[in-house]
Amino acid sequence: MRKVAVVGAGVSKFGVRKASYRDLIWEAGKACFDATPAVKPKDVEGLVVGSVLPERTAFQSHISSMAAEALGIRPSALSARTEHMCASGTVGIRYAYAFIAAGLADLVMVLGVEKLNQPSGDEAILNMGTGVDREWEAAFGLTAPPCFALAAQRHIAAYGTTEEQLAMVGVKNHTHASKNPTAHFQKGATLDQVLCSRMISTPLRLFMCSPITDGAAAVLVASEDRARDLTDRPVWIRGTGQALDGFQLTSLHEDYAHWPALERAGRAAYRMAGVTAGDVDVAEVHDCFAIAELIAYEELGFCRKGEAGPFVAHGRSDYGGEVVVNPRGGLIGCGHPLGATGVAQAAEVFAQLRGEAGARQVPDAAVGLTHNNSGMGEHVVMIYGREDR
Amino acid sequence: MPYFRATDPFPLESADHTKLHEFYARLAAGRLATTRCVGCRRLAWPPRGFCGECGSDRFDWTDLSGEGTIHAFTVQEAGLPAGFDGPRVFAIVKIDGLRVFSILVGAEPSKVAIGQPVRVSPLRVADDPNGNARWLPAFCPA
Known part of the structure; x- marks a missing residue:
C-alpha cells in the first residue's frame, strides 16, 4: 500500500450558528483551501462528506454532490457520503485513506458537516434518537x-x-x-x-x-508523491x-x-x-x-x-x-x-x-x-x- | 404552508408493517414474548426475524415470565426528545436470562435501585397513522 498524508486542514466556527448547512460547507472549505495555497478546488480528485442528519435538519440528501458543487470540486476518482453516526467524519477519512493507499486517487478532500440546531431544539434531540435503535430504544x-x-x-x-x-x-x-x-x-x-x-x-x-452544535471541518488527504509536492511537512496516517x-x-x-x-x-x-x-x-x-x-x-x-x-x-x-x-x-x-x-x-x-x-x-x-x-x-x-x- | 412535524417516533407494529407483529399482539394482551430460533433454539432479545448465529429465518414465539430485576438504570431529567417528558427512568431489566432495555413507569425516580424487582407493564402510545393502537414493553415496580 502507498503512504498517505494529510496536507491541509480547516475548521468552521462551531456553535449555535446563524448559518445554513451550505454556509457551513463553504466556511470549512474556504478555511481548508486558504490554509493550503498549493491546492485549488479543481485539483481535488475526490470528495467524501461525513454527515448524519441533513435529511432532517436541512431537508437535503445527495450530500457529496451538493458539497462538491458548492466548493467547485469536480470529482474524477471518488465521491461519497459517509454516515456512521458520531464517527462519520473519521470513517470518511478512512475511505479516503484506503482509496489513496490503493492507488485509486491521489488527492481527496474529506469534509464533515452538520447543522443540528434545526428545526427546533427539542426536535434536534428527537433527531439524535435516529442514532439508536428506533423500534427497541428510541421509541x-x-x-x-x-x-x-x-x-x-x-x-x-x-x-x-x-x-x-x-x-x-x-x-x-x-x-x-x-x-x-x-x-x-x-x-x-x-x-x-x-x-x-x-x-x-x-x-x-x-x-x-x-x-448540540453546528459546524464543519475539512482536511485534504494525499498520496506520498502528491503530499511531498504540496508541503514540506505532511502529517502521515x-x-x-x-x-x-x-x-x-x-x-x-x-x-x-x-x-x-x-x-x-x-x-x-x-x-x-x-x-x-x-x-x-x-x-x-x-x-x-x-x-x-x-x-x-x-x-x-x-x-x-x-x-x-x-x-x-x-x-x-x-x-x-x-x-x-x-x-x-x-x-x-x-x-x-x-x-x-x-x-x-x-x-x-x-x-x-x-x-x-x-x-x-x-x-x-x-x-x-x-x-x-x-x-x-x-x-x-x-x-x-x-x-x- | 405552515411548519409541521413529520416524525413518528414509534414503530409500525401491525402485520402490514412487520413480521414481528405477534410480539405487539401479545403485548397488547399483557404478555411479554420473544423469538426462539427454530434452527439453533437460541432465545433472542429483542425478537428477531433472522438468526445471526445459524442463519435461519424461522422462529417460534415464546412468552417470557414478565418479571425481572433492574440490572442498571439512569434517570434523565433534562434534554429529552420532543414529545417525551422527564424525569424518565431508563433501565436494563434482567428477565429469564435476557437483558431487556426499557423504561420504568409508576416509580418514584429517587427510590429506584439495582436489583429491584419489576414486571412488564404495557404502555399505550400514539395510534399508528391507520388508527391502530400501539404498545411498548414498559416495566413497573413489581
Whole structure:
C-alpha cells in the first residue's frame, strides 16, 4: 500500500450558528483551501462528506454532490457520503485513506458537516434518537445521554470513580476550548460550575456533556508523491483500526464501563503504526460525555482499567502530563456537530504535529491519536505521525 | 404552508408493517414474548426475524415470565426528545436470562435501585397513522 498524508486542514466556527448547512460547507472549505495555497478546488480528485442528519435538519440528501458543487470540486476518482453516526467524519477519512493507499486517487478532500440546531431544539434531540435503535430504544425516548450515564453509574460502582473526577474532564476540556477560537464554548469552567450545572441523566451533568452544535471541518488527504509536492511537512496516517461489539444497548458487554471494541480498535491502530500508547503525545478522544473520555484512557492504554478518575484528577491527561487529551477542547468544549467532529479532530492533530497549534501547542508533538465512538460498542481509532517519527 | 412535524417516533407494529407483529399482539394482551430460533433454539432479545448465529429465518414465539430485576438504570431529567417528558427512568431489566432495555413507569425516580424487582407493564402510545393502537414493553415496580 502507498503512504498517505494529510496536507491541509480547516475548521468552521462551531456553535449555535446563524448559518445554513451550505454556509457551513463553504466556511470549512474556504478555511481548508486558504490554509493550503498549493491546492485549488479543481485539483481535488475526490470528495467524501461525513454527515448524519441533513435529511432532517436541512431537508437535503445527495450530500457529496451538493458539497462538491458548492466548493467547485469536480470529482474524477471518488465521491461519497459517509454516515456512521458520531464517527462519520473519521470513517470518511478512512475511505479516503484506503482509496489513496490503493492507488485509486491521489488527492481527496474529506469534509464533515452538520447543522443540528434545526428545526427546533427539542426536535434536534428527537433527531439524535435516529442514532439508536428506533423500534427497541428510541421509541422510549432514548438518546445518547442515558446510554453513557449507564457507563458512568457502573464506573462509579466498580472503581470508586467520583463525581469530582467526572467533572474534572469537563473543567479540562472547557479550559482547553477557551484557547480555541472555533470552539462552541469560550469561557472555560470551574469545578464548582461543572458540579452545580443542571443534571441531564444521573450522574451526568450539563458541563459533562457535549452540546448540540453546528459546524464543519475539512482536511485534504494525499498520496506520498502528491503530499511531498504540496508541503514540506505532511502529517502521515500511520495506523487505523475499527471494531464493533454491538448496536443495541442489550447487545453490548454486560459491564457498561467495559468497552472491548475500543481496546481492539486501538490495538489494531497501534500495531499498524508500530507504536504503543506510551508513544502518543496528543490524543483527540471522543468525550461526548465525561465518562467516555475516562473509559477511553483505559481502553486505549493510557492508564490501567479503573484508574482513569485519578489519571485526570492528577493532570496526567493535561499539559505537563503523559499525554495531552483533547487540547482542542474536545466534544464537551468544542461541541459535537456529528459528522464534523472526526474531521475537526484530524485538523487539530494536523496542526499539533506541524507545530502550528498556537496557544494550544503540545510541545514537540510527534505522534497523535484520534478516536470516535458512535455508541459505547462502536469505535474507530487513527494514528498520525510527523515526518521524523 | 405552515411548519409541521413529520416524525413518528414509534414503530409500525401491525402485520402490514412487520413480521414481528405477534410480539405487539401479545403485548397488547399483557404478555411479554420473544423469538426462539427454530434452527439453533437460541432465545433472542429483542425478537428477531433472522438468526445471526445459524442463519435461519424461522422462529417460534415464546412468552417470557414478565418479571425481572433492574440490572442498571439512569434517570434523565433534562434534554429529552420532543414529545417525551422527564424525569424518565431508563433501565436494563434482567428477565429469564435476557437483558431487556426499557423504561420504568409508576416509580418514584429517587427510590429506584439495582436489583429491584419489576414486571412488564404495557404502555399505550400514539395510534399508528391507520388508527391502530400501539404498545411498548414498559416495566413497573413489581
